[in-house]
Amino acid sequence: MKMDMSQYLDVFLEESKEHIESLNQKLLDLEKNPHDIPALNEIFRAAHTLKGMSSTMGFDDLADLTHHMENVLSDLKEGLLPVNSGVIDVIFKCFDRIQMMVDKIETEGSGEVDNRDLIVLLENVKAGNFEAAAILEETITEVKSAVGQTAEGLQSYQEAFDFNEYDITVIKEAESRNLNVYYVKVQIDEQCMMKAVRAFMAFKAVEEEGEVIKSIPSAQDLDEGRFESEFEMLVISGMDEDELKGKLASITEVNVTDIKKINVDSITMTKPQIQTVVNAVTVEEVKSIQAEADDSKKTAHKVKQTVRVDIERLDNLMNLVGELVMHKGRLEQIGATRKITELNETMEQIDRITTDLQSVVMKVRMVPIEQVFNRFPRMVRDLAKELDKEVDFLIEGKETELDRTVIDEIGDPLVHLLRNALDHGMESPEERVRNGKPAKGTIVLRARHEGNNVYIEVEDDGAGINTQRISEKAIEKGWISEKEAETLNREEAIEFLFRSGFSTAKTVTDVSGRGVGLDVVKNKIESLNGEIFVDSRPGQGTRFRIKLPLTLAIIQALMVSVRGEIYAVPLSSVDETTMIKGSDIKMVQNQEVIMLRGSVLPLYRLGQLLAVPGEDNDEEMYVVVVRKAERQIGLVVQTLIGQQEIVIKSLGKLMAGIPGLAGAIVAGDGYVRLILDIATLF
């Protein structure tokens, strides 16, 4: 069949992607509820359509794979096969392969991939040969090591590590922070008596400036010395290759036998399943299939299908609208001074239109948080499997809209919180049953609007935060004395969670507890002008609440004047304001203070801080009480002008990083006014 199908290619790609997305979604539903017949029907229908489309388009490999998958699905539908996690895992693997093939078709125009491994697996599943599948699951590790041995020198990290979505996320995150990811193979001297100690030292050395995200054997096994003389690890670090190597090599009896920098694009997500008892595909064959899979992943450049608009253009639009508003103000003034009554009506119209325009431009910058949330169900699933935990993962309010800039930044902190909930929060199924809870835990990810803020919550019904362990840890770290620990209340203890260098995980796992902690999450949230809160009840669960401003571009500010200059103070850092006279000011140890409702408030004169020429008028002044890291400080200004919604602009490259200044605004009168940054002002 050599018809020209190219004109249909776009449609094919688009539809295939839609189908894959719905397949993934529905399969997750089915996994949660094996009796979800509508979901199963939906999967079957989508798979069938996919098969039809791909064979029409002449992508035979894709058609073949979907055909075999369809056979299994059909048996599931007929009730000939039970819906169990073994079957679902296999189908998930097929979806990943289909996704990869579609990507390959998109970038290279052909979808030729050898799928014999998966097909053999599907045939086994269809034959009801679950034992074979189960054995296969177990033998994977063995096969892996076999692959490693038969192909010495060729062995690469792809074969050694089984990357799941979570790992990929972590690696991507590291790349976005300009950290390097390394595959490191370490050999410990055969004569060495205490291998576990060497392994521990190697981990320690890495963690001085990095993090081990995965290791083979697992971290537990290493800690307990259950390994031969070699182990492999995946390291995220800011160090370059030589530094890292040097660090490790400086430990006695430890040799670095292999070190490679890993590029995230070169990692395939899920390894194809290989080998069955009945129908063995040779290791060699699998390797070549995999190499192909890896290659196609490397060359995958995703063609963008949506119209993306540079945020800068939106900012420009915003600027222009701002200008319009400003000039409208001037027109109004002219109308008022010249007493032109006819102008008033028109001005009202213009007023309405500009207000609408402003809100429309604002809305363009808003995107539903769905974009971030959508990648989590699969991640949580993979992670739960890895940790042997059972969870229901619920998402609420994914239609909640947030400013684009916030959306881009919020993903990483949420990954951390979900990981924590799964790893630290959630107990093992056995432990849950022992404590009289259902074996399956629940994690809820929730977003909602409230006033000018968006709240995002990560809630689990796990063990809750063990404050006892926190205070023990705090004592161990020397942050508090044992005596202080006794009087420590729950809130204070929980505060320690956010200190850098904190980790309570008793046993070190591959998933978390290796360095990157809640302090990073907190810093990120704060850099977005947000706040993070924790509620936790022992035995009942933990809830992390993140409060974020709707947008970073527009904030509420208090306009103040001092010695003739005007500044904007972000309202989020203002607690209250009060009027004082010069005579109210007292001196305590060379520091001006006032008494505010019985407590002493240190005063700083804004005019002095910013070296504004002129003198304060001591007759009548105002104190703006601001918060700087839990502490209240009084900022003395001349007058309060009022509260205003302002559009933040950057001061530009030439004046970046001036302490005390967060940016600038163009005020209604056309003047530029500066926005104070309370955190760095003093």
Add this chain to the structure above:
Amino acid sequence: MEDTQNVRFKGAVGNDDEIQVVAFQLGREEYAVEILNVQEINRLLDITRVPRAEHHIEGVVNLRGNIIPVINLHRKFNLQASGDEDDKRIIVFQFDDVKAGIIVDEVSEVLRLHTSDIEDTERVYGSITAEHIRGVAKVEGRLLILLDLHKILDL
């Protein structure tokens, strides 16, 4: 759009051995900058002082909604301001993603200079140190000092 760009390109460069410059007064000396980077010349807008900024930054102005830093070369090079307040202008430059303005005492004219008239110099003619100067041009008995804006803006 393409047409206008072409025209502008020709106008700006002319042929290889000619450049166009904007000449202006700083104190009692006459300076010039190549026109390619000049975005516009404005009257003295309302300048907002930026506390804690470097000494030679006069402040920021609002240029149609964009916030632009204004550099005071008098301060940077210790020159005496001269002339009428009314004649003062801000010349706005654009380099890649950086926009900035400089305050000058008076803009005199736009000139074409032959590259052969421009003398590389190590000698300092005016008050500005040699590292900030691209060369000196003699035009009809006048001495024009060509400023190197990249150096001045410290880019």
